[in-house]
Amino acid sequence: MKAVIFNATPKTRESASSVIARELADMLNGYGVVTDTVTVRTPEMPPDIADTATEAWIFIFPLYADALPSHLVSVLRQMEKTGTAKPVRVYGIVNCGFYEGRQNRLALDILKHWCGRAGHSYCGGIGIGSGGMYQDIRDVPPGKGPKKTAGKVLAGFAETIARGKETENIFTQMDFPRFLYKLMAETGWKIQIRRNGLKIKDLNRRL
């Protein structure tokens, strides 16, 4: 079986979506699934997606303003219009900077509606919260430490994909206290703004 993983982060440097894409690819390869990871960083549709050997598409992307990043909406519209030789099974993994994975639910609903329009089968997704730390702990193996639950969910999702099955949407987050996540994130903003030569109070600057 062949699956294409669309890593739809617009970031050029490594991101939570990139780490999740790599972890999922490793898991799928473990089930004998041949994976091809395609980066979708701009509003232009990637070439050669109409590969008839592909049975599953997995879209991995960050939550932007409660939904999909705009460049991915553009790409999905082009993919809907272009079509493929045959319907594929579509899965989604959305990560957000908010603590709760459930905040990704509307993005997965939109992906599901796209499947209805484009003639593909929506087969389930994962919403991962506290994605802000996913890239920072990229070397922690899935299923360990803060990625204990999310890693297990991802492993189960990989098995679902490899077996050609469907799943309900699953929402999870890092095994890490919310108050500490919030504290670390806000401390991170303070460090970054000072590195840019500004003051901490500028984080709340009004124009």
Add this chain to the structure above:
Amino acid sequence: MDLCICDLPREKTGTLNIPTDTKMIVPGRIHHCIGCFGCWIKTPGECVIHDGYEDMGKLFAHAERVTVISECCYGGYSPFVKNVFDRSIGYISPNFRIVNGEMHHRCRYARRFRMRVLFYGDTTEDERETARAVVKANGVNFYFDIEDIRFAADSGEIAL
């Protein structure tokens, strides 16, 4: 000030009877958000991509009412309107607060604006339900009060 974010070409907005003193945000050469967070940590409140759409946070901050006219795409906004929202997060603070048990961003400006959203295009009931939920979620994160959410079968049937 009233603001209107509209994905229709400027020549098609003439029939919508939008007041002439409304600030119009219409499609142009807009770059997509690249997730750099520069609008929070480099030029707080303003996007670092200078393409004419960098001031959205400031425009929201001075708007009394915002009207969004967008094709409904799979239960969300059209790529252009979504792009404008993605490029507007400088309007809010990077810091967090907990609302109804969920983490959200704090407001940068101690104010709210009114929002009405007019979707157009062929939609299913499920898509309309998702679109309403997206606008409500945006209302929590962008600190606006929803005045109206409507759907028209096509852009010619939009009535303000």
